[in-house]
Amino acid sequence: MDKLSFIAMLLDFYGNLLTEKQRTIMSYHYEEDMSLSEISELMNISRQAVHDIIKRSEKILLDYEKELGLVDKFLKQRQKLIEIKNMLIKKQYKDLDEIIKMIDELIEA
Amino acid sequence: MDKLSFIAMLLDFYGNLLTEKQRTIMSYHYEEDMSLSEISELMNISRQAVHDIIKRSEKILLDYEKELGLVDKFLKQRQKLIEIKNMLIKKQYKDLDEIIKMIDELIEA
Missing domain, CATH: 1.20.5 (Single alpha-helices involved in coiled-coils or other helix-helix interfaces)
Incomplete structure (x- = not known):
């Protein structure tokens, strides 16, 4: 399974444990395939901020999977x-x- | 499914998200069927403290299930x-x- 599908699956399982903002941005990026620039424009935050929120959210989701292993x-x-x-x-x-x-x-x- | 089996199942799914102390006490109570007094003696904390930790842990596990619904x-x-x-x-x-x-x-x- 490629990284993109795996993160999308983590999002499906554990997404409700993210904040609303994190979940929204992750959904735009991983489910609706939007670029950082597109999300940046839509949410009216910097491209760097979008990037940071995605990286932080990925880490949170991966940490949950490390603890629970339910996707595996x-x-x-x-x-x-x-x-x-x-x-x-x-x-x-x-x-x-x-x-x-x-x-x-x-x-x- | 009775409440006891359900909490034991929540513990199996989400137990790793509890602190070590919470997980230990929940495991004694729900998996090894120990009474509050037995746990109190073994852990050298008051019976009331054992009771409070169990109630608090149950709430945490139920909240995770409410958000994620993975046991369901x-x-x-x-x-x-x-x-x-x-x-x-x-x-x-x-x-x-x-x-x-x-x-x-x-x-x-």
Whole structure:
């Protein structure tokens, strides 16, 4: 996963822990793909300030992930679901018990 | 889900955002099922202090869940997995495409 998608995902998980201003600027940048200059103009703050707020917000989000690891957990769970889906589509399983066991492991995790 | 299991789950998700002392006391109480008096004796602080730290920690954990809703999201995802598992066990599905579609919805969520 590239850095941009990863930060966007952190924003989705932990964004509510940012201040409203931080969240707005991060959303403009990571979700609406706006440049620093565009955000600077729209928010009426300097380009440098936009840059600093983005860097500070990224650090906050990364720190939360370091403590909680919930995005990592979620991505691993999704990876397993994709595996199960592909096994079902390609009929690559011995019997359904094998699939049921994999789903059970996800439930227990 | 009863309150005790719910708080234990919040502790599992967000516990790392508590201070070490808060986390320790919450873990004694919610994971190791120790009474306030037992914790009070072990930690050498008053029973009232143990009570206050638990109430304060519960509030912190509940506030994080209110902002992030990740435990709720996780529980709903698990409920869907249990549904899929039961459908597979009881063979209550039209065809495997129905199951694949349900797994796909979980992947996209």
